[in-house]
Amino acid sequence: MAQMNLVQAINDALKLEMKRDPRVVVLGEDVGRVGGVFRVTQGLWDEFGDDRVVDTPLSEGGILGTAIGMALYGLVPVPEIQFADFIYPGYDQIVSELAKMRWRSGGEYSAKMVVRTPVGGGIRGGLYHSQSPESLFIHVAGLKVVCPANPYDAKGLLLASLRDPDPVLFFEPKRIYRASRGEVPEGDYTVELGKAKLVREADRSTGRPAVTILAWGAMLYEAVAAAEKALELGIECEIVDLRTLWPVDIDTIAASVEKTGRVIVVHEAPKTCGFGAELVALINERCFLSLEAPPVRVAGFDTPFPYTLEMDYLPLAHRILPAIVETAKY
Amino acid sequence: MQHAALDPSQASSLASSGPDDLVRALRDGGLDASFRPLLDAGEALLRHMVRARVVSARMVALQRSEKIGFHHASLGAEAAVVGAVLAMRATDWIFPGAREWYAGPARGLPLDVYMHHAFGSAADPAKGHAAPDHAPARALHVVPPSGVVGAHLPQAVGAAWAAKIRREDVAVLALFGAEVAAGGDFHNALNFAGVFKAPVVFVCRAAAGERVVDRAVAYGLASARVDGGDALAVFAVVKAALARAVEGKGATLVEVVSPSLEPLEAGALEDAALAAGDVLDLGPADPLTRLRAALAREGRVELSARDAVVAEVRAELDAAVVAAERAGAPAPATIFDHVYAGVPAHLARERERLTGAQRNGG
Numbered sequence: 001m002a003q004m005n006l007v008q009a010i011n012d013a014l015k016l017e018m019k020r021d022p023r024v025v026v027l028g029e030d031v032g033r034v035g036g037v038f039r040v041t042q043g044l045w046d047e048f049g050d051d052r053v054v055d056t057p058l059s060e061g062g063i064l065g066t067a068i069g070m071a072l073y074g075l076v077p078v079p080e081i082q083f084a085d086f087i088y089p090g091y092d093q094i095v096s097e098l099a100k101m102r103w104r105s106g107g108e109y110s111a112k113m114v115v116r117t118p119v120g121g122g123i124r125g126g127l128y129h130s131q132s133p134e135s136l137f138i139h140v141a142g143l144k145v146v147c148p149a150n151p152y153d154a155k156g157l158l159l160a161s162l163r164d165p166d167p168v169l170f171f172e173p174k175r176i177y178r179a180s181r182g183e184v185p186e187g188d189y190t191v192e193l194g195k196a197k198l199v200r201e202a203d204r205s206t207g208r209p210a211v212t213i214l215a216w217g218a219m220l221y222e223a224v225a226a227a228e229k230a231l232e233l234g235i236e237c238e239i240v241d242l243r244t245l246w247p248v249d250i251d252t253i254a255a256s257v258e259k260t261g262r263v264i265v266v267h268e269a270p271k272t273c274g275f276g277a278e279l280v281a282l283i284n285e286r287c288f289l290s291l292e293a294p295p296v297r298v299a300g301f302d303t304p305f306p307y308t309l310e311m312d313y314l315p316l317a318h319r320i321l322p323a324i325v326e327t328a329k330y
Numbered sequence: 331m332q333h334a335a336l337d338p339s340q341a342s343s344l345a346s347s348g349p350d351d352l353v354r355a356l357r358d359g360g361l362d363a364s365f366r367p368l369l370d371a372g373e374a375l376l377r378h379m380v381r382a383r384v385v386s387a388r389m390v391a392l393q394r395s396e397k398i399g400f401h402h403a404s405l406g407a408e409a410a411v412v413g414a415v416l417a418m419r420a421t422d423w424i425f426p427g428a429r430e431w432y433a434g435p436a437r438g439l440p441l442d443v444y445m446h447h448a449f450g451s452a453a454d455p456a457k458g459h460a461a462p463d464h465a466p467a468r469a470l471h472v473v474p475p476s477g478v479v480g481a482h483l484p485q486a487v488g489a490a491w492a493a494k495i496r497r498e499d500v501a502v503l504a505l506f507g508a509e510v511a512a513g514g515d516f517h518n519a520l521n522f523a524g525v526f527k528a529p530v531v532f533v534c535r536a537a538a539g540e541r542v543v544d545r546a547v548a549y550g551l552a553s554a555r556v557d558g559g560d561a562l563a564v565f566a567v568v569k570a571a572l573a574r575a576v577e578g579k580g581a582t583l584v585e586v587v588s589p590s591l592e593p594l595e596a597g598a599l600e601d602a603a604l605a606a607g608d609v610l611d612l613g614p615a616d617p618l619t620r621l622r623a624a625l626a627r628e629g630r631v632e633l634s635a636r637d638a639v640v641a642e643v644r645a646e647l648d649a650a651v652v653a654a655e656r657a658g659a660p661a662p663a664t665i666f667d668h669v670y671a672g673v674p675a676h677l678a679r680e681r682e683r684l685t686g687a688q689r690n691g692g
Contacts, residue, residue, distance in 0.1 A: 066519075103669050105460075107457075108468040250675070
């Protein structure tokens with residue numbers, strides 16, 4: 001086992017799969033010689049050359065449109081979009097083409113690819129380098145959406161995504177690209193898509209109130225920090241790292257909510273029509289009679305992402321903790 | 331404006347014969363002798379053009395009688411579509427727009443399959459998911475048209491680029507109308523094709539004077555401008571562009587100048603032709619009329635041969651319409667097929683709700 005950060009784990013997964021599967025091709029802006037704006041693809045061009053690691057013109061619509069054609073032909077392209085904030089010029093190709101190709105052709109054609117892109121704030125990136133657009137893709141039938149929170153999951157989820165038959169949006173939480181470190185096996189392994197992970201269990205034998213927190217990506221660590229503080233206040237927290245956002249592992253979520261009777265969803269994206277809204281609706285459908293308090297969303301505000309005040313915008317631990325207390329006391 | 335010329339070794343027979351840069355094979359006086367070596371393709375070109383015309387007329391009638399949702403009538407575009415498709419090899423890929431729906435049938439997609447698709451029947455290869463003229467034909471390397479005009483152009487480049495990466499002897503044909511040149515996908519496609527020297531042939535139908543072809547210079551692509559009423563000329567130019575692509579010389583933008591069949595744009599032509607029950611001769615500019623006359627003069631076809639083709643395709647259409655109507659709609663549960671490779675739990679629940687409600691008469 002090696003110690004890796006998120007960047008190294010993703011790089012390791014790409015390298016491993018490119019060796020194993022000659023169909024895998026990485027393309028994007030400066031992904032080749034430079035190794036990507038965050039150096040995630042560093043060294044791939046040296047090892048695999050011009051045909052497999054391609055520096056493209058600066059056009060997300062062009063990158064995603066041509067990647068779809070490559071996928072139709074039989075390659076497994078891995079386009080990198082430098083920041084998720086830049087994905088919108090290619091949004092039509094994702095929504096109208098990538099997501100619908102299998103369905104509209106009755107299964108004759110599919111466009112298997114993994115779109116990698118960094119998401120989230122907290123790096124002083126301002127409004128165009130900080131967004132979390134996951135719900136815009138979860139809403140589109142035909143896509144899978146993944147967001148790892150640690151190096152082990154990042155490698156395993158990326159390998160699983162590359163081998164999954166459907167197109168995957170792979171959102172990388174850039175705030176923890178290098179901050180998140182951990183043991184990562186050197187060889188081949190996968191983390192199954194569609195499976196959430198219980199990262200903290202509530203002890204119900206204590207008689208203390210308990211709250212389930214749903215989180216993913218960089219905000220998982222904020223949920224954990226808030227849970228530590230909550231325990232000091234006599235509140236047990238159970239934390240579910242969703243890992244795959246869609247299709248969501250509602251069974252794991254429901255099992256936890258049925259156990260605690262209380263739930264908080266944390267995400268960086270704006271609250272209105274964010275993924276938290278869907279999660280709360282699903283929980284209401286599945287767990288209504290188990291609920292002891294209204295589900296709560298601790299999310300980004302319904303504003304653009306601010307540059308100076310980004311730490312006020314983000315749903316950090318100091319904003320999650322009051323929600324935990326409020327929910328526990330309800 | 332000067333265009334990057336087609337490779338002379340491949341296009342020696344393509345000298346412009348008009349006062350402008352328009353490539354023509356069929357002229358008032360007859361066939362340009364330099365195109366005579368391509369005459370063997372003439373009968374197949376004419377046969378497919380007649381078939382395309384008759385099918386489109388039937389589709390307009392089916393739309394008017396509300397048997398199908400809609401149809402992208404293509405009267406006048408036959409030389410562009412058939413000429414380009416037949417110029418490609420069977421192993422080459424085709425990305426048509428919806429208006430170039432005949433790419434599938436020209437490659438061999440049976441008309442009964444095309445009609446099942448138009449009706450969205452239980453036997454539609456697209457399972458009733460997509461509107462008429464968006465049929466997939468993977469076995470024939472024809473990608474289903476998108477409803478988003480122009481979205482297929484960068485995809486065509488990607489497929490060609492993938493073939494190049496794999497060192498496979500495959501080129502790609504992208505078919506579209508000049509309206510696509512207003513959008514970003516057109517720019518992305520031509521820019522990426524130029525940068526990566528992708529083996530693509532872009533064939534753009536344009537009205538006289540639109541001169542989409544001039545854009546090729548900016549992207550470093552070869553280009554040609556051809557008479558869209560002249561199937562032999564389209565065939566020759568696309569063949570030359572294909573040869574360039576295969577030789578690794580990159581993409582070509584071919585502008586096919588649409589014949590002026592006024593008042594086609596207003597739809598009045600379809601009305602008049604359908605009312606008269608005859609759409610086979612729309613005047614001296616009609617690509618069918620021009621090719622048929624030229625081939626007859628060259629002793630390649632009998633003028634009367636057209637009647638047999640028409641009778642054949644009408645019989646196929648009659649049977650195809652009956653079969654599509656008889657097949658009925660796909661089962662409701664098929665809405666959920668092919669959203670993903672499998673059926674995820676949330677879709678299985680929705681499917682169960684739909685089919686369960688129907689079982690219970692709800």
